[in-house]
Amino acid sequence: MHPTTYIRILFYGFVLTMAVAMGVVYVIDPYRIFLSPEIKGINEVKPRAEGEIFFNRMVGIKSNRPKTLLLGNSRVQWGVRAGSDVWPENLRPVYNAAIPGSNNQTALSYLEYAIHTGNITTVVLGLDYFSSLIKESADIRKPVILGNYPSILAADAKLTTRLKSYFLKLASLDSLTDSFLTIIGQKNPYGKDILRNGDNPLNEYKEFVATKGHGKLFKDYLSGTKPLLAGKRRIFIAETRSSPEFAALKRLLLLADRSNVRLYLYFHPYHVTLQELIRSEGRAAEYEKWKRRIGRLVQGYKNLELWDFGGRNAWTTEPVPKAGDTVTHMKWYWEPGHYKNQLGEKILARIFGPNLSGSGAAFGKKIYPN
Amino acid sequence: MIFSSYEFIFLFLPVSLFGFFFLSRISHVFAVGWLVFCSMFFYGWWDIRYVPLFVGSVLFNYVLGTALGREGGFKPRQKKHVLTAGIAANLLLLIFFKYTNFLIENVDDLFSTNIGFIYITLPLAISFFTFQQIAYLVDAYQGKTREYSLLHYSLFVSFFPQLIAGPIVHHKEMLPQFGLGINKNIRRHNIVKGMTVFIIGFFKKAVIADGIAPYSNDMFAAAQSGISLSFFDAWSGALAYTFQLYFDFSGYADMAIGSALLFNIRLPINFNSPYKALSISDFWRRWHITLSRFLKDYIYIPLGGNRRGHTRRYTNMMATMLIGGIWHGAGWTFLLWGLLHGIYLAINHSWDAVVKRSAWLMTVRGLPLYKSVAWMITFLSVVVGWVYFRSESFSAANTILSGMIGLNGIDLPQGIVSKIPVLQALVLKFNIPTTSGTAVHFSLSYIWIGTCLLIALLLPNSHEVTRLKWINKENARSNRGFVPVYWAVNRRWAVTLGVIAALSTLALTRAGEFLYFQF
Numbered sequence: 089m090h091p092t093t094y095i096r097i098l099f100y101g102f103v104l105t106m107a108v109a110m111g112v113v114y115v116i117d118p119y120r121i122f123l124s125p126e127i128k129g130i131n132e133v134k135p136r137a138e139g140e141i142f143f144n145r146m147v148g149i150k151s152n153r154p155k156t157l158l159l160g161n162s163r164v165q166w167g168v169r170a171g172s173d174v175w176p177e178n179l180r181p182v183y184n185a186a187i188p189g190s191n192n193q194t195a196l197s198y199l200e201y202a203i204h205t206g207n208i209t210t211v212v213l214g215l216d217y218f219s220s221l222i223k224e225s226a227d228i229r230k231p232v233i234l235g236n237y238p239s240i241l242a243a244d245a246k247l248t249t250r251l252k253s254y255f256l257k258l259a260s261l262d263s264l265t266d267s268f269l270t271i272i273g274q275k276n277p278y279g280k281d282i283l284r285n286g287d288n289p290l291n292e293y294k295e296f297v298a299t300k301g302h303g304k305l306f307k308d309y310l311s312g313t314k315p316l317l318a319g320k321r322r323i324f325i326a327e328t329r330s331s332p333e334f335a336a337l338k339r340l341l342l343l344a345d346r347s348n349v350r351l352y353l354y355f356h357p358y359h360v361t362l363q364e365l366i367r368s369e370g371r372a373a374e375y376e377k378w379k380r381r382i383g384r385l386v387q388g389y390k391n392l393e394l395w396d397f398g399g400r401n402a403w404t405t406e407p408v409p410k411a412g413d414t415v416t417h418m419k420w421y422w423e424p425g426h427y428k429n430q431l432g433e434k435i436l437a438r439i440f441g442p443n444l445s446g447s448g449a450a451f452g453k454k455i456y457p458n
Numbered sequence: 459m460i461f462s463s464y465e466f467i468f469l470f471l472p473v474s475l476f477g478f479f480f481l482s483r484i485s486h487v488f489a490v491g492w493l494v495f496c497s498m499f500f501y502g503w504w505d506i507r508y509v510p511l512f513v514g515s516v517l518f519n520y521v522l523g524t525a526l527g528r529e530g531g532f533k534p535r536q537k538k539h540v541l542t543a544g545i546a547a548n549l550l551l552l553i554f555f556k557y558t559n560f561l562i563e564n565v566d567d568l569f570s571t572n573i574g575f576i577y578i579t580l581p582l583a584i585s586f587f588t589f590q591q592i593a594y595l596v597d598a599y600q601g602k603t604r605e606y607s608l609l610h611y612s613l614f615v616s617f618f619p620q621l622i623a624g625p626i627v628h629h630k631e632m633l634p635q636f637g638l639g640i641n642k643n644i645r646r647h648n649i650v651k652g653m654t655v656f657i658i659g660f661f662k663k664a665v666i667a668d669g670i671a672p673y674s675n676d677m678f679a680a681a682q683s684g685i686s687l688s689f690f691d692a693w694s695g696a697l698a699y700t701f702q703l704y705f706d707f708s709g710y711a712d713m714a715i716g717s718a719l720l721f722n723i724r725l726p727i728n729f730n731s732p733y734k735a736l737s738i739s740d741f742w743r744r745w746h747i748t749l750s751r752f753l754k755d756y757i758y759i760p761l762g763g764n765r766r767g768h769t770r771r772y773t774n775m776m777a778t779m780l781i782g783g784i785w786h787g788a789g790w791t792f793l794l795w796g797l798l799h800g801i802y803l804a805i806n807h808s809w810d811a812v813v814k815r816s817a818w819l820m821t822v823r824g825l826p827l828y829k830s831v832a833w834m835i836t837f838l839s840v841v842v843g844w845v846y847f848r849s850e851s852f853s854a855a856n857t858i859l860s861g862m863i864g865l866n867g868i869d870l871p872q873g874i875v876s877k878i879p880v881l882q883a884l885v886l887k888f889n890i891p892t893t894s895g896t897a898v899h900f901s902l903s904y905i906w907i908g909t910c911l912l913i914a915l916l917l918p919n920s921h922e923v924t925r926l927k928w929i930n931k932e933n934a935r936s937n938r939g940f941v942p943v944y945w946a947v948n949r950r951w952a953v954t955l956g957v958i959a960a961l962s963t964l965a966l967t968r969a970g971e972f973l974y975f976q977f
Contacts, residue, residue: 101956
């Protein structure tokens with residue numbers, strides 16, 4: 089064969105493979121970022137979407153045009169449902185933009201984006217003590233936004249920047265692999281998924297509970313969290329008594345206020361075993377200080393409520409099945425740090441439902457306004 | 459700019475190639491000058507501040523080398539002083555940029571001082587161009603060099619395919635090629651073969667090495683942060699790195715050889731299926747061949763090699779490997795890696811001596827069982843060495859190694875156990891703990907490792923596949939894979955390489971830098 093013919097065929101092979109690969113990614117849309125048609129049994133379930141959660145959230149906010157946005161980390165993503173029936177009609181549609189492992193700085197970025205692109209009127213933000221623990225070397229001037237898309241999240245992001253981001257997801261071997269895994273994963277009852285409204289049904293936890301039980305999940309979570317509490321991370325940089333997390337929250341409050349967005353902030357209902365770990369690691373005073381500091385930050389804002397669902401009550405003290413017990417299913421918790429959406433419904437009902445008294449008011453306390 | 463990037467593949471390489479052959483028609487000097495310019499541009503892409511340093515180093519060594527090589531220039535004694543000064547200047551530059559903070563750190567630790575760190579950015583490829591030029595000076599001193607032009611010498615050091623991470627080329631194999639008139643014209647066969655070798659290397663780097671990288675990075679990062687790794691996790695981290703490094707570095711070497719061939723320049727091969735080695739000395743004849751050649755020719759032999767008795771031979775071997783270790787990076791873990799390989803080589807040579815004295819062992823060594831055991835011992839020794847090579851600290855390396863020998867327990871992800879009845883039974887019988895870790899991550903890591911192992915052991919390597927003709931005898935030892943795959947200029951290969959090139963391009967979105975850039 090003549091070398092020129094060889095090179096020509098090689099080039100055709102290259103172009104054709106690129107075109108087919110990009111076509112497959114576009115049609116399957118494994119991260120739900122191209123908003124391609126969803127076909128049952130082909131690409132309706134998105135088991136790989138979590139891998140591009142930042143991009144997924146960005147597109148989700150734009151396409152769902154929600155009135156209410158859920159922000160926070162995995163506790164919100166797994167515990168509170170945008171699809172809940174509890175949401176008052178005037179707050180719908182709701183989009184769950186919470187991102188596992190994220191912090192207030194990420195929440196601020198997404199709120200900025202949502203205000204710029206949509207018609208947000210309400211935000212529910214879960215406040216987490218653990219994601220507020222920062223390194224001593226943290227720089228208050230440099231926000232740490234997780235993920236790869238801060239540049240296209242910016243309100244003034246150029247069209248070329250946006251197009252490049254989409255192209256890099258389209259012409260990507262990871263996206264192609266994830267497309268095939270998406271097709272394969274359609275019928276797995278325990279497969280991961282991210283729904284159109286941003287909710288995560290957490291199917292994979294259902295499998296673990298069914299095979300090893302809650303006791304094992306509790307044990308793993310507590311032993312995994314202990315090093316963080318025993319480590320050097322604190323809520324403040326000691327020298328300046330400041331933190332990029334508080335700074336981001338402050339900016340978020342100002343932004344919401346300026347944009348007439350009503351904010352509902354709440355402290356998560358950690359299971360009592362996690363509260364006990366905080367205490368036994370000598371962090372109880374710091375935890376309370378963190379709450380008080382936020383309590384002071386919100387003072388003066390009129391379009392805002394702050395709730396506390398922590399403490400000991402009938403829900404947070406739910407008994408944990410013994411190790412190896414795979415029969416008993418907990419009603420409110422997956423493990424100490426992550427509550428089930430049944431408890432999330434309680435949170436929503438408490439915040440958006442009628443004022444309660446007596447035993448009904450035992451779960452959750454409105455801290456601000458008093 | 460790295461080889462595995464859009465800007466290199468779709469812009470820099472075609473433009474530099476087109477410019478070279480266009481200017482070749484006008485003037486050979488213009489064409490070589492163009493390549494030098496392109497190489498400087500390539501180098502300056504990372505950090506333009508170090509281009510003057512690089513140019514200074516090239517000029518300094520060229521002037522010195524020319525003076526040393528000129529007959530009747532210096533008296534013998536003067537010549538020796540000039541050579542010593544030249545080597546010292548090169549080494550001082552390398553030590554300043556690469557080892558200053560390491561030295562300060564150790565002085566601080568040893569004498570409880572507080573000198574503190576100096577912010578120095580390591581100039582890219584300094585270890586490579588320093589060694590290359592020291593070899594040139596030594597050869598000039600020994601009268602082995604000819605009088606080369608400054609332009610040709612500059613291209614010898616800066617030629618972009620080999621500039622950043624080797625192969626460490628020798629003036630004897632490069633400079634004569636620059637003067638060949640035949641190299642001025644486009645040679646279609648070289649273009650086709652160069653593209654093929656480049657695409658194979660591209661695939662090795664972008665798809666395989668970068669694909670397996672997360673599995674090693676996760677485990678080494680966990681070990682560094684003090685998390686104890688169980689048996690399977692520790693092994694997956696160590697083995698994933700073993701293959702990541704091989705496919706990354708040999709992929710780079712293939713891309714270097716392939717892109718050089720487009721310009722009608724032949725670079726020496728740098729890898730020859732190292733994981734098929736049956737002994738450590740065999741391994742070092744196959745791994746980073748041009749570095750081994752440099753260490754042998756310019757350190758081991760000048761120290762006396764094996765000419766001054768057993769003790770001296772082992773001492774020389776150890777010293778050479780220690781230098782090889784520290785050359786890779788300023789850290790005790792690199793030094794320990796070098797020491798380990800020095801010990802391995804000493805054991806290897808002692809065992810060889812025992813075998814040669816025994817007729818029975820001489821017979822047995824040809825048997826498949828002996829070879830399998832030899833391969834296993836060699837491979838495991840190399841993997842243990844890589845754990846220190848990759849780890850940021852001794853404690854992280856020890857965490858992984860203790861996991862590998864089972865000191866941190868053995869556990870399996872529940873997701874795997876629940877799907878495989880045999881495992882379920884084993885877990886119950888031996889009371890093996892299970893974790894909530896995802897089965898997908900665990901399974902993928904071992905699928906990657908298994909695939910890489912099969913490729914490294916069963917397939918012929920890229921230069922065997924493409925039948926690169928300039929492999930020297932030393933490297934021509936046959937290690938054809940069990941699956942014979944040989945390239946030819948035909949439709950099947952053109953389509954296959956087109957698909958492979960496309961998959962590699964698709965993998966560019968996650969491509970990281972080459973591991974050897976840091977050295």
